[in-house]
Amino acid sequence: MVRLLNRLFRRIPQDLDHIKTGLLVPLLSLLFVGWLMLMVVNPPLGRFNRWMSLALAKLQGGSRLVLGAVLGALMATDYGGPINKAAYVTGTLAVTNSQYDLMAAVMAGGMIPPLGLALACLLFPTRFTKAERRTVPQNLVMGASFVTEGALPFALRDPLRVVPSCMAGSALAGFLTVLFGCGCPAPHGGLFLLAVIGNPLGFLAALAAGSLLTTLLVGMLKKPVKS
Structure with a gap:
C-alpha cells in the first residue's frame, strides 16, 4: 500500500x-x-477464536491432565496467533474461577518454545546458523518471561521440524504442571512469579522436562546447516 x-x-x-x-x-x-x-x-x-474457546471450555469437564497437555500444546502452535491466544484466554478465565492449575499449564506451555530452542542452540550448534545461535541469551530471557514469540523466527525458517518439537515439549510441560499440582494465580510473569506459584519445584521440573524434550526433538529432526 x-x-x-x-x-x-x-x-x-x-x-x-x-x-x-x-x-x-x-x-x-x-x-x-x-x-x-x-x-x-x-x-x-x-469466529475461529470463539470456536476454539468453546472447544477448550468443553474439555474442562474431562481429565484435567489431558486439558493441561492440550493447553500447553496450543500455546506452542502459532506463537502469539489466534490458537495461542485462545489457549491463553482459557487460562486467564480459569484464574478468575480459581483454577490456577490450568493457568500454570498455559504459562509453562508458552515458556517452553524459546527455552527449548535456546538450549538446542547450545547442545546442537551445528543445527543452527551463527545468527540463530546469537539469539540464545534473548530467548532464555524471553522464555523465562513467558514471551513465546522468541521462538517465532525458528518456526518460520523450519516449521515442519520446530513446531511439532515445541508442541510436544509444551504438551509435556502442561501435563506435568497439572500432575504436580502446580498453580499460577497471575496471568503473566513467567519465572518472576515463582514465589507465588503453587509447588514451584514441580513447576521448574515441568519446565525442565518440557524444554529438554523440545531440545532433543529439535536436535534429532533438524539437519546440520552451514553457518
Missing part, C-alpha cells in the same frame, strides 16, 4: 513532499490496514 501511495503521489510538488511522507502516506496506509483488519481478517479469525 505504501508503494502504491508513493506512486500515486509522485506528481506532488517537491515543496509539498514533506506532507506526503509525513501525513498522507502514513495516514492512508494506516486507514487501509485498519479497514483490512476490521472487514477481512477479524471476522474469520474471530
Whole structure:
C-alpha cells in the first residue's frame, strides 16, 4: 500500500513532499490496514477464536491432565496467533474461577518454545546458523518471561521440524504442571512469579522436562546447516 501511495503521489510538488511522507502516506496506509483488519481478517479469525474457546471450555469437564497437555500444546502452535491466544484466554478465565492449575499449564506451555530452542542452540550448534545461535541469551530471557514469540523466527525458517518439537515439549510441560499440582494465580510473569506459584519445584521440573524434550526433538529432526 505504501508503494502504491508513493506512486500515486509522485506528481506532488517537491515543496509539498514533506506532507506526503509525513501525513498522507502514513495516514492512508494506516486507514487501509485498519479497514483490512476490521472487514477481512477479524471476522474469520474471530469466529475461529470463539470456536476454539468453546472447544477448550468443553474439555474442562474431562481429565484435567489431558486439558493441561492440550493447553500447553496450543500455546506452542502459532506463537502469539489466534490458537495461542485462545489457549491463553482459557487460562486467564480459569484464574478468575480459581483454577490456577490450568493457568500454570498455559504459562509453562508458552515458556517452553524459546527455552527449548535456546538450549538446542547450545547442545546442537551445528543445527543452527551463527545468527540463530546469537539469539540464545534473548530467548532464555524471553522464555523465562513467558514471551513465546522468541521462538517465532525458528518456526518460520523450519516449521515442519520446530513446531511439532515445541508442541510436544509444551504438551509435556502442561501435563506435568497439572500432575504436580502446580498453580499460577497471575496471568503473566513467567519465572518472576515463582514465589507465588503453587509447588514451584514441580513447576521448574515441568519446565525442565518440557524444554529438554523440545531440545532433543529439535536436535534429532533438524539437519546440520552451514553457518
